Amino acid sequence: TPANRPASTPANTPTTAITNIAALVTNDPSLGDGSPIGLIQDAAVVIGGDRVVWVGESSKAPATDNAVDAGGRAAVPGFVDSHSHLVFAGDRTQEFNARMSGRPYSAGGIRTTVAATRAATDDELSANVAKYLAEGLRQGTTTQETKSGYGLTVADEARALRVAARHTDEVTYLGAHIVAPELADDPAAYVALVTGDMLDACAPYARWVDVFCEKGAFDGDQARAILTAGTAKGLVPRVHANQLSYGPGVQLAVELDAASADHCTHLTDADIDALAHSRTVATLLPGAEFSTRARWPDARRLLDAGATVALSTDCNPGSSFTSSMAFCIALAVRDMGMTPDEAIWSATAGGAAALRRTDVGRLAPGARADLVLLDAPSHVHLAYRPGVPLTHAVWRAGERVR
Ligand code: NIG
Ligand code: FE
Numbered sequence: 001t002p003a004n005r006p007a008s009t010p011a012n013t014p015t016t017a018i019t020n021i022a023a024l025v026t027n028d029p030s031l032g033d034g035s036p037i038g039l040i041q042d043a044a045v046v047i048g049g050d051r052v053v054w055v056g057e058s059s060k061a062p063a064t065d066n067a068v069d070a071g072g073r074a075a076v077p078g079f080v081d082s083h084s085h086l087v088f089a090g091d092r093t094q095e096f097n098a099r100m101s102g103r104p105y106s107a108g109g110i111r112t113t114v115a116a117t118r119a120a121t122d123d124e125l126s127a128n129v130a131k132y133l134a135e136g137l138r139q140g141t142t143t144q145e146t147k148s149g150y151g152l153t154v155a156d157e158a159r160a161l162r163v164a165a166r167h168t169d170e171v172t173y174l175g176a177h178i179v180a181p182e183l184a185d186d187p188a189a190y191v192a193l194v195t196g197d198m199l200d201a202c203a204p205y206a207r208w209v210d211v212f213c214e215k216g217a218f219d220g221d222q223a224r225a226i227l228t229a230g231t232a233k234g235l236v237p238r239v240h241a242n243q244l245s246y247g248p249g250v251q252l253a254v255e256l257d258a259a260s261a262d263h264c265t266h267l268t269d270a271d272i273d274a275l276a277h278s279r280t281v282a283t284l285l286p287g288a289e290f291s292t293r294a295r296w297p298d299a300r301r302l303l304d305a306g307a308t309v310a311l312s313t314d315c316n317p318g319s320s321f322t323s324s325m326a327f328c329i330a331l332a333v334r335d336m337g338m339t340p341d342e343a344i345w346s347a348t349a350g351g352a353a354a355l356r357r358t359d360v361g362r363l364a365p366g367a368r369a370d371l372v373l374l375d376a377p378s379h380v381h382l383a384y385r386p387g388v389p390l391t392h393a394v395w396r397a398g399e400r401v402r
Contacts, residue, residue, distance in 0.1 A: 078142025
């Protein structure tokens with residue numbers, strides 16, 4: 001056994017030190033420079049099994065079984081993408097093209113993906129989820145939430161969640177994405193289905209329940225009924241709120257102690273105040289505003305009020321077809337008033353908070369060893385060098401996966 005073996009490492013678990021990290025974002029303010037991102041210069045991280053067992057200055061690193069020289073690169077916690085819609089088939093290139101020549105975005109495009117998703121086989125859907133998860137992992141995403149919402153029948157929603165659950169633990173039931181096309185004339189019947197048979201079939205596969213609370217989707221009363229029915233089955237609420245217009249979504253999310261209110265593009269002062277005085281995270285999805293040419297959510301206003309902000313991709317074929325957390329960080333810094341440090345915190349620790357997780361989104365002893373080594377000397381390059389693939393290496397749960 002090497003000397004100075006970190007005390008928390010179980011015997012027989014080999015330890016690996018990643019040394020010579022120019023700048024390490026730990027997200028633990030008690031470490032490093034005392035900033036919210038707990039930055040340590042000239043750092044090392046020691047991994048034992050699937051956990052971080054030690055972080056600190058490289059010169060003080062304990063002896064380990066293996067060592068990896070980071071070559072003066074910067075490292076950040078693996079990204080936590082707490083909002084995506086990966087169980088789908090087909091794409092909507094034509095709709096995007098039309099939008100870029102001036103057509104507005106409308107949630108009606110969801111129907112195109114519902115038709116393609118219903119027509120796909122389980123294997124096709126599963127391969128699609130695997131493809132986009134792998135795409136995210138290559139870019140440093142080590143925790144990925146994903147949801148249903150393109151099935152909209154009992155069988156199609158249940159299979160979407162069954163497929164999703166093969167690939168990730170963070171699975172969200174979004175039967176209430178829009179009213180199913182065949183029940184468009186009877187939304188009450190669809191809400192009864194979503195809160196009844198569909199919920200019964202879906203709850204075993206999901207951790208979360210979500211609803212698209214928006215004009216043209218579900219109003220505040222319908223959304224409350226759907227979320228409380230989910231809560232009664234043991235699911236925890238999160239809400240697509242205030243994306244396309246002002247509305248009741250954010251207030252409802254806070255009222256129900258939802259883990260997150262997602263989008264938050266159109267917020268009143270009262271909405272901001274409600275979020276700031278709650279533990280509901282405001283999850284901002286700048287890929288959606290990019291791809292729908294909408295106004296940007298005002299992260300600065302939320303942060304200054306004291307709200308917790310997360311950044312996620314919203315990866316889906318309609319409103320935000322990106323799996324890149326780095327792209328979202330760059331947009332948030334350029335257009336939403338965030339500093340690079342704030343945006344990186346939101347894409348890691350913020351996403352973890354939105355998923356009520358404490359094991360991911362940080363690099364401190366006890367955390368899961370999820371780490372991205374960047375081809376850059378500073379974490380700030382994630383925003384400073386937009387569109388450049390900076391992912392040099394990725395560890396997930398202690399294993400080098402790239
Ligand atoms: O989060 N807003 C609702 N749902 C998705 C868009 C889905 C789609 O257009 O297919 C979103 O942006
Ligand atoms: Fe979404």
